Amino acid sequence: MVVFGIGGWTGRAAASQTADMPHDHHDHDHAHALLPPDPALRVKALETVLTRKGLIDPAALEEIIDTYQNRIGPRNGARVVAMAWADPEFHRQLLEDATPVVADLGFFGRQGEHIVAVENTEDVHNMVVCTLCSCYPWPLLGIPPGWYKSDAYRARAVREPRKVLADFGVTLPKETSVRVWDSTAEMRYLVIPRRPEGTDGWSVDDLAALVTRDSMIGTGLAKLPTTPEAPAA
Amino acid sequence: MMTTTESGPASAPEPVFSEPWHAQVFAVTVHLNETGCFDWPEWAARFSKTLARNGLNKELDGGDDYFLAWLETLEKFMAETGRVPPDQAHAVKAAWEQAYLTTPHGAPVHLPADQSSISSTSA
Numbered sequence: 644m645v646v647f648g649i650g651g652w653t654g655r656a657a658a659s660q661t662a663d664m665p666h667d668h669h670d671h672d673h674a675h676a677l678l679p680p681d682p683a684l685r686v687k688a689l690e691t692v693l694t695r696k697g698l699i700d701p702a703a704l705e706e707i708i709d710t711y712q713n714r715i716g717p718r719n720g721a722r723v724v725a726m727a728w729a730d731p732e733f734h735r736q737l738l739e740d741a742t743p744v745v746a747d748l749g750f751f752g753r754q755g756e757h758i759v760a761v762e763n764t765e766d767v768h769n770m771v772v773c774t775l776c777s778c779y780p781w782p783l784l785g786i787p788p789g790w791y792k793s794d795a796y797r798a799r800a801v802r803e804p805r806k807v808l809a810d811f812g813v814t815l816p817k818e819t820s821v822r823v824w825d826s827t828a829e830m831r832y833l834v835i836p837r838r839p840e841g842t843d844g845w846s847v848d849d850l851a852a853l854v855t856r857d858s859m860i861g862t863g864l865a866k867l868p869t870t871p872e873a874p875a876a
Numbered sequence: 877m878m879t880t881t882e883s884g885p886a887s888a889p890e891p892v893f894s895e896p897w898h899a900q901v902f903a904v905t906v907h908l909n910e911t912g913c914f915d916w917p918e919w920a921a922r923f924s925k926t927l928a929r930n931g932l933n934k935e936l937d938g939g940d941d942y943f944l945a946w947l948e949t950l951e952k953f954m955a956e957t958g959r960v961p962p963d964q965a966h967a968v969k970a971a972w973e974q975a976y977l978t979t980p981h982g983a984p985v986h987l988p989a990d991q992s993s994i995s996s997t998s999a
Contacts (some may be wrong), residue, residue: 682944684969685965686947687972688969689904690904699907703907704900704904704907711903712892753910776920776924777938785892786893789894789939790938792942793936794936829917
């Protein structure tokens with residue numbers, strides 16, 4: 644198996660014309676014995692032709708990869724959830740129309756999608772899927788995990804959500820109904836998990852540390868406080 | 877089978893892209909969308925069709941097969957809209973292969989700068 648380091652030949656600004664070695668920890672003076680995998684070469688070919696036609700800018704590709712690899716991730720969503728837990732007015736606005744509220748925090752959909760916040764309560768547990776492909780609130784959660792994109796999850800989340808939740812180690816009271824939201828290219832959902840008991844007076848930062856990615860997809864719950872004493876706000 | 881790994885913001889994250897080409901094909905697509913080549917619902921509709929078609933033969937695990945479907949969708953989309961005709965894509969891919977195979981180990985891999993040399997390389 645050929646292992647390519649992130650930031651290696653595919654991630655460079657000059658990737659359309661120049662590529663670093665995929666295995667540059669060796670410096671022997673011989674030709675490459677190993678080609679990059681076939682799909683990698685197909686991507687390079689697309690990129691080269693599109694760059695030559697002026698349709699893409701390699702520097703912009705690098706920026707996009709850096710953004711999704713390093714700057715966008717579940718911590719964005721966790722902050723939004725924590726703010727909703729801590730601030731009733733923010734909570735109200737978020738549930739009313741999340742798109743402008745999260746945009747104000749700098750989390751806006753580059754693909755023009757709307758964000759909808761759905762809140763878990765004692766009575767309702769929300770869970771998110773994209774049955775057609777893999778639509779996901781990128782600005783808040785980053786790139787979806789592999790399981791979110793799998794046929795198994797996409798098919799089963801709607802058909803047997805409680806069994807899927809059990810696979811994730813989540814068991815809900817029988818009285819709690821499960822509502823499954825099917826994302827689209829235009830509409831992405833963020834689950835506001837239930838706030839754990841014993842967190843009164845916690846700061847947004849401390850609350851955000853309890854909010855997991857899976858809890859914002861609805862396949863997990865927020866973490867419980869590990870110490871009985873709340874940290875200083 | 878789904879994994880049940882709990883991975884929140886505070887725990888060690890899974891890699892966002894497990895292969896560099898996954899990141900690259902994702903970025904090319906997002907960039908084309910952002911520069912107005914197509915809107916995202918159009919992309920999602922095409923991609924959904926590919927996933928549905930590929931999922932008929934085997935259960936997709938959301939890993940490599942997911943990005944292979946993504947790449948297949950982008951190639952077809954670019955071919956159908958005339959932006960990257962398949963013969964051009966094949967020629968440039970062959971030129972990259974040739975460049976990799978003939979570049980000494982340790983040196984950056986370059987494509988021949990001249991378009992005509994790409995054609996001759998791939999002929």
